[in-house]
Amino acid sequence: MNPSDEDRALTDVYRKASDKDAGGPGAATRNAILAEAAAAARRRKPAANDSRYLLRGVAGVAVLGIAVLLWQQVDHRMPGEETPITVITVLDEVKTDVPLPSTTAPMDAPLRAPAAEVSPTRRTAADDSARSLARTSPTEPAPAPAVEKAESQSAAPAAVIANIEPRAPAPPVAGAPPAPPPPPGPPAPRVFGPPAPPAPPAPPPPPAPPAASAAVRNESARVQPKMSADQDAETDAVALLQLHFPQQYQSRTPHRLWLVLDATGAALRSGELTGDQSLAGQRLAIEGDLGGRLLRPWRIHTLRNAQGQSIELAIAQTP
Amino acid sequence: MTSAADSDEALVAGYAAGDVAAFEQLYSRHELPLWRYLLRQCRDRATADELMQEVWFAVTREAPRFRSDGRFAPWLYTIARHRVIDRHRAEHPAQSLDAVADESDEPLAARLADEHSPSPLAVSEQTEQGQAILAALNRLPPDQREAFVLQAEADLSVEDIARITGTTFETAKSRLRYARDKLKALLRDHAP
Numbered sequence: 001m002n003p004s005d006e007d008r009a010l011t012d013v014y015r016k017a018s019d020k021d022a023g024g025p026g027a028a029t030r031n032a033i034l035a036e037a038a039a040a041a042r043r044r045k046p047a048a049n050d051s052r053y054l055l056r057g058v059a060g061v062a063v064l065g066i067a068v069l070l071w072q073q074v075d076h077r078m079p080g081e082e083t084p085i086t087v088i089t090v091l092d093e094v095k096t097d098v099p100l101p102s103t104t105a106p107m108d109a110p111l112r113a114p115a116a117e118v119s120p121t122r123r124t125a126a127d128d129s130a131r132s133l134a135r136t137s138p139t140e141p142a143p144a145p146a147v148e149k150a151e152s153q154s155a156a157p158a159a160v161i162a163n164i165e166p167r168a169p170a171p172p173v174a175g176a177p178p179a180p181p182p183p184p185g186p187p188a189p190r191v192f193g194p195p196a197p198p199a200p201p202a203p204p205p206p207p208a209p210p211a212a213s214a215a216v217r218n219e220s221a222r223v224q225p226k227m228s229a230d231q232d233a234e235t236d237a238v239a240l241l242q243l244h245f246p247q248q249y250q251s252r253t254p255h256r257l258w259l260v261l262d263a264t265g266a267a268l269r270s271g272e273l274t275g276d277q278s279l280a281g282q283r284l285a286i287e288g289d290l291g292g293r294l295l296r297p298w299r300i301h302t303l304r305n306a307q308g309q310s311i312e313l314a315i316a317q318t319p
Numbered sequence: 320m321t322s323a324a325d326s327d328e329a330l331v332a333g334y335a336a337g338d339v340a341a342f343e344q345l346y347s348r349h350e351l352p353l354w355r356y357l358l359r360q361c362r363d364r365a366t367a368d369e370l371m372q373e374v375w376f377a378v379t380r381e382a383p384r385f386r387s388d389g390r391f392a393p394w395l396y397t398i399a400r401h402r403v404i405d406r407h408r409a410e411h412p413a414q415s416l417d418a419v420a421d422e423s424d425e426p427l428a429a430r431l432a433d434e435h436s437p438s439p440l441a442v443s444e445q446t447e448q449g450q451a452i453l454a455a456l457n458r459l460p461p462d463q464r465e466a467f468v469l470q471a472e473a474d475l476s477v478e479d480i481a482r483i484t485g486t487t488f489e490t491a492k493s494r495l496r497y498a499r500d501k502l503k504a505l506l507r508d509h510a511p
């Protein structure tokens with residue numbers, strides 16, 4: 001509603017009349033109001049230097065810190081839930097990335113690691129895929145050639161094979177539904193006569209294994225002896241990550257971290273590489289900070305934190 | 320035009336944080352319009368002074384709970400209006416200032432005002448336009464008088480008047496128009 005000129009004139013006349021007629025509140029009223037306002041402000045504002053508030057603040061911070069520490073000590077996993085840590089190793093990538101034929105190659109069986117070395121809580125997606133491959137392998141329960149049966153009996157335990165080599169026959173994973181019964185079919189021809197010879201001679205390789213398969217098997221054979229040591233190192237790295245970088249361990253963004261340990265394994269220095277900082281450049285600063293002590297070569301671990309983010313953790317030790 | 324830093328709302332926030340100077344600035348800004356609004360509603364200076372204290376004491380208590388997205392003036396005048404109504408109910412427990420069935424009906428307060436204020440005709444003899452308009456204002460129904468005083472003293476918009484008086488925009492606009500029309504007619508009669 002836009003006031004017209006007449007409306008404005010009316011308002012002006014009223015205001016002039018009101019100024020002459022009304023005046024304002026008495027001085028006592030004004031003083032009482034302002035005094036009450038000041039008193040109310042004083043009542044409301046806590047004295048920052050009051051020791052009560054200081055003690056309450058300190059106590060509150062202490063309680064909060066204790067609560068956080070307790071929370072960090074508790075294992076938050078639900079019953080039956082696996083740890084969210086996922087360690088990706090070179091071996092896993094080899095196992096999952098390259099398609100292999102479903103035939104079993106016994107030549108690398110002795111090199112396979114024992115099953116006990118692979119913790120059930122460290123099971124990775126690659127392991128799961130290996131199990132599923134093992135369950136669906138045509139050689140597992142069924143009408144397989146006798147040659148392959150004999151190889152299976154003479155090779156490492158099936159459980160070991162299931163954990164390491166996706167294409168090896170293996171029993172179902174504990175807790176998984178049992179494998180379906182074998183489909184009916186003609187009995188397999190036996191090549192070596194009586195069953196289960198104590199040490200059957202090494203059979204010739206399958207008729208036409210692809211060249212890529214052989215190459216990957218060779219790669220696996222080269223990497224597998226290191227697996228146990230690698231896994232231990234990765235386990236240690238994850239533990240160090242949790243211990244020394246709890247925030248980054250729960251972070252939703254990737255991080256590049258470094259950690260310097262002394263000869264006993266105690267942490268001397270730690271930090272994070274930001275932006276375009278390089279580990280080499282940081283090394284000089286760290287060695288200077290440590291009084292010129294030379295660091296051993298960095299061990300760089302690429303890990304996944306609790307949120308699945310990539311964490312690059314470089315660890316060095318002083319002699 | 321006040322900047323954001325010294326707006327009413329910023330001053331209330333400052334006072335809520337302990338800045339007494341902010342309150343003094345706020346008070347000086349609204350002192351006269353609010354007091355005159357109270358005076359026009361209750362027509363007694365002593366009562367206006369008492370209500371003034373009550374309103375500003377309420378402001379000092381409620382300032383920390385003042386919503387930062389709200390506007391101060393409508394909030395202040397809403398408090399003031401409630402105090403006026405409370406005071407009237409305390410003095411006249413069986414009657415209501417708002418007992419108006421129709422805009423054309425004169426409520427009790429207007430009839431009471433007639434008994435104590437000179438008629439416009441009598442005032443017009445004084446040839447004092449301002450006195451005449453104040454007398455005419457006293458003869459207006461309370462709702463119309465309140466709408467006019469809120470607009471003329473506190474410079475509030477129709478939306479704010481509707482919010483303060485708890486009515487719709489159209490009702491507030493209608494009350495304001497009735498008040499202006501009656502006062503303008505009086506001004507024309509007393510034009511020099």
